[in-house]
Amino acid sequence: MLASAGVLLAVSTYAAADVLDAAPGILTLDRPVPVPTPTVSGSPAPVVLPEPAVVDPVLADTGSDAPVPTAAGLERALTAASGDPALDGGVGISVRDGITGEELWALDADRPRVPASTAKLLAALAVVDGVDLGATMATRVVAPAGSTDLVLVASGDTLLAPGTGDPDAVAGRAGLADLAAEVADALAPSGARTATLRLDLSWAPGPRYPSTWNPNDVRDGFTQAVVMTGLATQLPAAGRPSPRFPEREVARVFAEALSDRGIRATLAPERTWTEPAPAGALELGSVESATYADVLDLALDRSENALTENLVRQAAATAGRPTTGQGDNADFIVERLTAHDVPTEGLVLKDASGLSPDQAASAATLSGVLRLAAVEASGQLPELRGVLAGLPVGGLSGTLRRRFTADATQDVAGVPRAKTGTLRAGSALAGTTVSADGRPLTYVVLVDEFPETFGGTQRARAALDRIVAALTRCGCR
Known part of the structure; x- marks a missing residue:
C-alpha cells in the first residue's frame, strides 16, 4: 500500500490530490478489519477502551458522567506524543469536551494551516445548513x-x-x-x-x-x-x-x-x-x-472531491445564493460559518473540497464546527451530530481503514473517528474519540512545516495518529 501510494504521490505536481485519503476509491467496499489486541511494549494489556459498538453514536450522552480530562493532563500526554523534531512549531491542536463543547486544551490553535480534506467538514456544515438531509x-x-x-x-x-x-x-x-x-x-x-x-x-x-x-x-x-x-x-x-x-x-x-x-x-x-x-x-x-445525508456521508467517508463540491453548490442554489462564479462555493461556506459564529480569522478557502493549493484554516475554525455538532443543546444544526457519527473509524473504514494500524497506535483502533486530510503541504485529522475514562471528546490536529516529500508526508501522518492515540488512551485527570 505505502509503495503504491508513493508512486501516486510522485505523479501529480502539487499534492497528488489527497491521494492517501482517496486511495480506497469511492466504490471500493471496505473489508472487515479485526480490532487488534491492545498491547504495551509488545505485551497484552487490559482493554480500557470501549468497543466500537459502544461508542456509536459517537457523541452519545452515556459519557456525561465520565471524568473530564484536565488541561494539564492533556498537555502532558499530547505534547509528548507530538514531540517529533521534524514537526517543531508545525502542530496546531484543539481538544473539546464532546458533551459540553468546552475547549479543554489547545496548542497554537489560532494559526491558519493547510487543512487539506478536513476542509470538507466546513463544507459539511454548509450542506447541512442548506438542504434537507432527508430529501x-x-x-x-x-x-x-x-x-x-x-x-x-x-x-x-x-x-x-x-x-x-x-x-x-x-x-x-x-x-x-x-x-x-x-x-x-x-x-x-x-x-x-x-x-x-x-x-x-x-x-x-x-x-x-x-x-x-x-x-x-x-x-x-x-x-x-x-x-x-x-x-x-x-x-x-x-x-x-x-x-x-x-x-x-x-x-x-x-x-x-x-x-x-x-x-x-x-x-x-x-x-x-x-x-x-x-x-x-x-x-x-x-x-x-x-x-442527501447518505450522499454526504459517502463524500466524507471516501474524501470525494467533486461530490463535495456538487453538494455545496446544491446547498447554495437551494438557499438562493449564486453558483456560477469560481469562488461561489467557498463564499457560501464562509457565509454559513459566520452565521453560526464559527471563528474564521485567517481562513482562506478557494473550493469546498480542500483540494486547491494555498488554502488555510486554523484548528480553532475546524474545532468550532465540531463544537456545533457536539453540543446538541445549542439547538444549532443538530444534523451535524449525524455527520460526525458517520465519519470513518480508525483501522476499520473509509479513509481511516489503514490508519491506527502501526504498533504505536493499534491499541486504539476502532475508537477514533475522523475526517482525514493529506497533502504534501499539510496533514490533518479532525473528529471524535472517547477517552480511557469514557468521556466523549472532539479533536482537531493540523500538521505542516514538514518536508514536502513522500517520507515527510508519511512521518506527519504517523505523528497525527500518535497524537490521537495518546488522546484516546488518556484519562488525563
Missing part, C-alpha cells in the same frame, strides 16, 4: 403534451446506476434502466417508437472545474467534473480518471436503455442542454437518489 435527488424525464421530445431533468445525482438501481446502495440507488422502463411504459399507449432526447442541466449551474484545481489531479483520477448528473460506475479513482463530460455518458447510456425498450432516441445538440424543461411538461418517469 433525495430526483432524475426525471418529462415531455410537453403531445410531443415526443423527451427531456431528462438532472437534479444533482452523480451516482446513477447505468442499469437497474439498488435500493440498498448509496452509489447506484437510482437506475437509468428503471427510468427507461417507466418512460417506455408511459409512451406505450401512444405507440411512439422514436423520440428526441435532451438533458436539462439548468439546476445549480457552475464551473466544470474550480480554476484553482491542479489539472493533473483530474487527469490522474483524484477528482472529476462538477456537474449535476453522472454515473456511479464512472466516478474517479486513483489512476482511473472519469470521463471529462459525465453528462454525455448519462445521455448515451439512457438512450441505449430506451433502445432496449424499443424507443429509438436521437440526442439533441448539447447547446440546448442548459435550457430548463418546458413549463407544464408531463412527467413520464422518475428515479430517486439516496438521501
